[in-house]
Structure formats: C-alpha cells, structure tokens
Amino acid sequence: DFAVDFKSVFKILNKIAADTSNIKVKMTEIDTKLDAMDERFDEMESRISTLEEERSAKMADIEKKLQKAWDRVEDVKNQSRRKNICLMGLPEGVENGRPIDFLKKTLPVLLDLLGGEDLEIERAHRSLAPKPKTTQRPRPIIMRLLKFQTRELILRRAREKQIITWENHRLAFIQDLSKEVQQKYCKRNLQDCAVKYLMAYPVVLRIHHEGQWHSFPTPEVVEVFIK
Numbered sequence: 001d002f003a004v005d006f007k008s009v010f011k012i013l014n015k016i017a018a019d020t021s022n023i024k025v026k027m028t029e030i031d032t033k034l035d036a037m038d039e040r041f042d043e044m045e046s047r048i049s050t051l052e053e054e055r056s057a058k059m060a061d062i063e064k065k066l067q068k069a070w071d072r073v074e075d076v077k078n079q080s081r082r083k084n085i086c087l088m089g090l091p092e093g094v095e096n097g098r099p100i101d102f103l104k105k106t107l108p109v110l111l112d113l114l115g116g117e118d119l120e121i122e123r124a125h126r127s128l129a130p131k132p133k134t135t136q137r138p139r140p141i142i143m144r145l146l147k148f149q150t151r152e153l154i155l156r157r158a159r160e161k162q163i164i165t166w167e168n169h170r171l172a173f174i175q176d177l178s179k180e181v182q183q184k185y186c187k188r189n190l191q192d193c194a195v196k197y198l199m200a201y202p203v204v205l206r207i208h209h210e211g212q213w214h215s216f217p218t219p220e221v222v223e224v225f226i227k
Contacts, residue, residue: 077178083122083151084176087141089169092131099124099141110164110171111157119154120146142176 087103095102100121107119124143132139145151158164158173165171207214 074178074180081176081178083145083148085143085145085151085154086174086176087143088172088174090138090141090166090171091169092126092138095124095141099126099143103141103143106166107154110166111154111161113153113157119150122146 100123103121103124104119107113113119122144124141126139126141129139145154155173155175163170164173
C-alpha cells in the first residue's frame with residue numbers, strides 16, 4: 001500500500017511539474033505579447049505626438065494665413081471708404097429724403113467753407129441700421145465725396161471748429177472706418193487718456209469716466225464722447 005501511495009504521489013508531482021512548466025510557457029508568451037504591446041503603444045504615442053505637433057503647426061499656419069487674409073480684407077474695406085465721412089448727430093428726417101441736396105446746402109454754412117464751392121458729394125445715406133425711435137440716437141449719415149481732397153477739407157474744418165451745432169444739435173464729423181479699426185482707435189485713445197474701459201457681451205464698450213460707467217454700443221458714439 002505504501003508503494004502504491006508513493007507512486008500516486010509521484011504521479012501528482014509529475015502532473016504539477018508539467019502544469020507548472022506549461023504555466024511558465026504561457027507566462028513567457030504573455031510577457032512577450034505584453035512587451036510587443038508596450039512597443040506598439042510607445043510607437044502609437046510617438047505617432048500621436050508627431051501628429052499633434054504637425055496639427056498644431058498647421059493650425060498656427062492656417063490662423064496666420066487667415067489673419068493675413070482678414071487684414072487684407074480690412075485694408076480693402078477701409079480703402080474703399082477713403083472718400084467717406086460719417087456725420088453724427090443730425091436728427092432723423094431733416095434731409096427730407098434728399099441728403100445730398102441738404103448736405104450741399106448745410107455743410108458750407110456749418111464749416112465756414114468758401115461760398116459757391118461744390119462739395120461734389122457722390123452719394124449720401126443714413127446708415128443701414130433700423131430707424132430709431134424718437135428717444136434714441138439718430139442714425140449717422142454716410143457721405144461719399146468725389147474727391148479725397150474734399151473729404152480732407154471737411155474733416156480739417158470740423159477739427160478746427162471743434163464744436164459744430166445744427167439747430168441746437170451737436171454734430172460730429174469722423175472718418176468712415178470699419179468697426180474693427182474704429183474699436184482699435186477708440187481703445188488707443190482711451191488708453192492715452194488713462195481711462196478705464198471694458199468690453200461687455202453683447203459687444204458693448206463700457207467707459208469709466210468721472211466716477212461713472214457709460215455704455216456705448218458703437219465705436220462712432222465713443223468717438224463723439226471722447227471728443
């Protein structure tokens with residue numbers, strides 16, 4: 001009986017040894033596969049990192065090109081407005097549907113221009129914003145002069161007179177620039193004057209002046225306030 005039991009024990013030990021050997025083989029295979037997976041993961045991480053760097057570089061290049069294209073568009077827009085003047089403060093409807101005739105008659109008187117001088121206004125119209133209520137600010141009049149020199153003359157005379165009124169309504173003559181350029185000028189002027197300001201949503205410029213905050217929906221209104 002002892003011999004039989006001894007043989008049984010050896011059989012069990014041999015089986016355990018064989019199973020252990022198989023387990024070691026499997027573990028070796030698993031280790032090999034894990035090492036291969038680690039290498040693949042490292043390769044994938046390297047490729048992803050490279051792709052991200054390439055994407056970042058491409059995005060930066062695209063943003064640079066878009067900004068350059070936008071600057072060109074802004075330049076073209078402002079070049080097309082070189083002969084334009086924006087007249088602020090004139091009450092709605094005073095031109096009676098004939099803004100060119102009204103301006104040709106009124107501007108020489110307001111700006112002390114030489115009598116009989118033809119301003120050669122190519123076209124004039126109110127801004128395309130909805131017509132305001134009587135309690136709201138009137139829309140500006142955009143006029144386009146035939147000659148750039150005439151535009152410069154009007155702006156120079158307006159600067160010299162400083163305060164210009166029409167029937168107790170204070171007027172302002174400013175360059176017709178794009179909103180983006182106007183905002184840059186406004187911010188620069190405010191910084192030069194050491195005035196606090198912030199941009200609120202929706203796009204509204206708020207200026208802190210003499211202990212109070214003032215809100216301005218358009219750059220044109222800010223220009224008038226600064227002057």
